[in-house]
Amino acid sequence: MDKVIRRVHGDGGKYTNELIEQIFYKYFDNELLRKGVDSAAFPVKEGSMTFTTDSFVVRPIFFPGGDIGKLAVCGTINDLSVSGSKPLYLSCSFIIEEGFSIDILEHIVNSMAQQCTASKVSIVTGDTKVIESSGQNGIYINTAGVGVVQNNYMIKTIEPGDSIIVSGNIGEHGTTIVVDRFNMNLKGDFKSDCAPVYEIVDVVKDYFPYIKIMKDPTRGGLATIINEISTYSGLGVKLIEENIPISKEISAINDMLGTDPLYMACEGRIVLVVKEDKATEVLTAMRTLDQCRNAAIIGNFFMTEFPVVYAENYFGGKRILNMFDAEMLPRIC
Known part of the structure; x- marks a missing residue:
């Protein structure tokens, strides 16, 4: 496998599939993701569900206590959680600059997978795009997530003294x-x-x-x-x-x-x-x-x-x- 991301990794052909198989499936592997279809289908529980999305452009991409991958997973889990929900499934899209190290990409993906495992959520669909190098981060991540509301949580009227x-x-x-x-x-x-x-x-x-x-x-x-x-x-x-x-x-x-x-x-x-x-x-x-x-x-x-x-x-x-x-x-x- 190449050592750096090339434009062909975003073309949808042989090299895209190689990236999916050797990096994304390797770490995010689950039954829903492996189906390889255009959208993930999953059973809907009774009651209300929540849906959120966020994009991550943090610089630097590695920092004490985390990295852009861990941050993306935690950020989406947290948006669902404070809505009173149990997070269930995430999507993940990568925008990667040409020349970005595949070893660093693998490190980030592994970090995301570890956090998903610890939080008992699954990444079930995703996308990858490759763009020209800008000399900046080299990688940007969008995650979205769905969860199910627990104990009928809802926002309520705030009163004096609260x-x-x-x-x-x-x-x-x-x-x-x-x-x-x-x-x-x-x-x-x-x-x-x-x-x-x-x-x-x-x-x-x-x-x-x-x-x-x-x-x-x-x-x-x-x-x-x-x-x-x-x-x-x-x-x-x-x-x-x-x-x-x-x-x-x-x-x-x-x-x-x-x-x-x-x-x-x-x-x-x-x-x-x-x-x-x-x-x-x-x-x-x-x-x-x-x-x-x-x-x-x-x-x-x-x-x-x-x-x-x-x-x-x-x-x-x-x-x-x-x-x-x-x-x-x-x-x-």
Whole structure:
């Protein structure tokens, strides 16, 4: 087999099929995929199903804690999970630049396969296109996924007093990408939080009647997702700054860069809005998972004429957290 991707690998002939057999079938192998038809057919369960899609252009394609392949699988699993769903099947399309290393492609595909196996989902259909080299990433990935809604989950009306829970330390993915992209060579125990969040959703599914909404704080970070929820609800949000879990390393790096970790992307966290009198129970359930050992109740909603989000520090000082309206860090996912 060739050592690099050539245009003929995207032509649909002998070399495309060689790539499919020796790379994609090798790692993604399952009965539905092996049928080789234009679309995967699978049984539909009773109740509601969810469908999502996302594209991944992260630079660099390998980073501490993950790579573009793992990120693509986790990102789609997570979009399904925060919709109250059990992820089932994924599609995967690759856009690969001519000259891209097949060994690196195989490494990425293997990473995706390992994450699929760990998360009990299957990639059942896909596509590959080859384009001219641009001297950039060399590879871009689109994934889509379907899942089945559990315990009749649905988004509910948010009310004054409802609590906000975040499942763990924030800002780790975005900060890691900055450090790695610019070869900052900083010391410290930090890496992307890239991980599937379905296990978190599964452990709180008995509390779905009291969970108003779940979101994953990716691009724009915690502050942006809280602003989105505030706008949706028409309510204000008060965050208790000292309750927001941020590691010392991530805080120090952002201080050095002049950036705010509240706006840095996460790729393995959930924000939940929970009925006030059930928040402690939900938090206790979440903390049974190692992934949620730093989960915390970080704020609540209040009545206001206009939706506003602010963070209050330990001595009562307040600062407004607006929706981010500038380019902070492109291509973090």
